Amino acid sequence: MFIMYPELQHLVDSLATALSRPATVEDRRQRLVVYSRHSELPDAVRRASILQRHVSAEVLAWLGRFELAKARHPVRIPGNVSLGMLPRVCVPIRHHDLLLGYVWLIESDKSMSSEEMTLAETATQDFALALYREVLFGELASHRETEAIRNLLLCGSDVQADAARALIDGGHFDPSLGVVVLVARPVLTPDTEPDDRVWLALERALVNTRHRLPARHAVHLVSHSDGVLLFGTEGEADELTVNRWASQFDHALQTALAGLEQVSSSLIGVGQPRPELAQARGSYLEADQAARIAASMPDVTRIARWSQLGIYRVLAQLLSQDPGELVLHPGLERLFTNPEALPLLQTLETYLDLSGNARATSERLKLHRTSLYYRIQRFEHLADANLKDGNERLCLHLGLKIARFTGRYRPVG
Template sequence: MRGELQRIVDAVAAHVGRPALIEDRRQRVVVYSEQTGLMDEVRRASILRRQTAPEVIAWLRGLGIADARLAVRTPASPELDLLPRLCVPVRHHDLLLGFVWFIDPDGTMTEVDLAATGLLRELSLALYRENLLGELAAQSETEAARTLLADSPGSRDQAVRALLEAGMIHADGPRTALVARLVAPEERQPDERARIALEQSLVAARRRAGTREALHLVRHDHGVLLLPAEPAAGRPTPEVAARHLDDDLQQVTRSLGSVERTVVGVGRTRPRLADVVESYVEALHAARVGARLPALGRVVAWSGLGVFRVLARLGEQHLTVADVHPGLARLVSTPGHRTLLTTLERYLDRAGNAHATAADLRLHRTTLYYRLQRIEELAGTDLKDGSERLCLHLALKLARLAERHSGEE
């Protein structure tokens, strides 16, 4: 199929007398002719990464290319390092299948009538077949991935068999789940450009691992990558893959105002693909904790979460600070007590070591003791009681997870 498309794009380029590039309807690069002459950074990046940047897609869609039936001239955009172009939409019975792009830096290109040559019809049929096959395969893979992350053990085993029989994965074996989240400002959901950026990053990570070795899925508020955990030549470990995925996310979301920051959660490895749902749940919790607590970093492993492993699970049962320690809940809910809460948390983090806490907070020991005494009075607690200290420590971490205590002075 790609051989046929390559023949067509070469014929198109020869007919027009300049390089051509073909994208599918999602503006992913499908095929391109030999690239000669002036080239901008957008064309260069599209060829190297096989995809177009989300901000460029949004800008071009704003010019109406997705609704066009005839060729569209798009102006230059110095901010995007984009030269003027001529865009020819490719349709099959009014169904948008993709776009043919020509760079036209000086605006001298005449209107392109590919229909008269028969090339446009050939291209639409070839893209239709590729689109149909690709959509069917993608739909089957997506359904299998959803089954692996949600359904019963029997259904998950069946999904693995289906993936193996269809050749969508090379083999079964140990798998690790990564969950990528885009954290939007003020609790808003990431927009469509952010979702495109997320999928592009997942696809790039999957290529590094091997497209028949990994699976990916985009959900409403996060992306999932299921990676082989066994070492192989040229294939990154899950930990390295997580860092690479985060780097990709940082790069493609840097210009998106709808994304404040990114976080990648890493679950523990499971021996079979049918068991990877357990790793997924861990990675999902790790990403959610990381989204709430930026101090943990952009890559957060479930195995390194400590007490937050317990609190993340308990949070599903709607556990509140008051459930763990009512006195501390009063302190948390009262404005002006952030310094006392920070002092208490540092004190408990250091196992009640007053000398280490005072040094950490750069306080005189007398000031520290005064604050601790004040905490005991306000929270109705006794810091010499081990059980009370345990409850207070858990309640403080739960407050941080619920964003009711920042942990900062």
């Protein structure tokens, strides 16, 4: 639900009338707060801002060039044809030195005069007081909700019950519902770190998905590295319902992350349903682990359901304590440290994945059958292993999967 801010609405309408041009106000994270009356939506960016409550990652990247968060005075932003964006003026809203948001004015027909720029800048003093009062109050309420969700997911059972009660009493979640937890995790390109744009993209995907659900059916939590959605289920949570909302969330996530150069893909882990909100931590731990497994195992789908992870689910639980000292197989350990052995390891893993079917392995790897047999024999020699021994095959196969999961073995491609 979009929150109304009466004082801010009056101020933005007054400024738009004085300047004879429509205006919008965003918070410091560039999320729409209020907007004046528009006879028409002048460009695609303003249209997205009003209709979808946010703009794309590409637009945020373009605006990031102008370091608006550091601005003390109005900043002129040139148009960008590829983004469907007309020239506009951004006026920072500050309370003393604290950045609270921005006023946006489009220069579609003519540029603003210096007098108009001064008028807009002066008006931000009133905007600052209103934002400080109204938005800060909303952020305090949001902080209480966020704190309750953190306690629900991360603390002990006694605290979890109190946190669930706080969310229910605060009108955020229907007490008659069960709960399923989804964890979304962006996959970053090498040598990059998540920034505010990733945080905003996660927030938008979560909010968009949450708004599609009925009232009091969902809450969410976001950090720079992942986003968590808790959604309510009525009665027995059937697989089709869970899959549908996981797909909706995935679509929102893909849309929100599009254009962020530091994000190569994204993953969603899906926990098992729980009968009441106070038990959400169990579903969260499963969803978090499913997302971790999906990041380590390329044969796991982008939407990874805990219930469908098979042997990986078992490995995750076995390795949840301290897998670092685990000795997998003496021969494997030697080859893990030898970069030249990587093709042999990848060949062996595929061969074992396909139950020792040489024809299927050759086709999967696009490898001649003779070359396949050579690699298998070469591996047996270097690892001092015997693939005719069923127990040793099991040990090697399990060792490769554990090594993937713990990062000791990282195949290419």
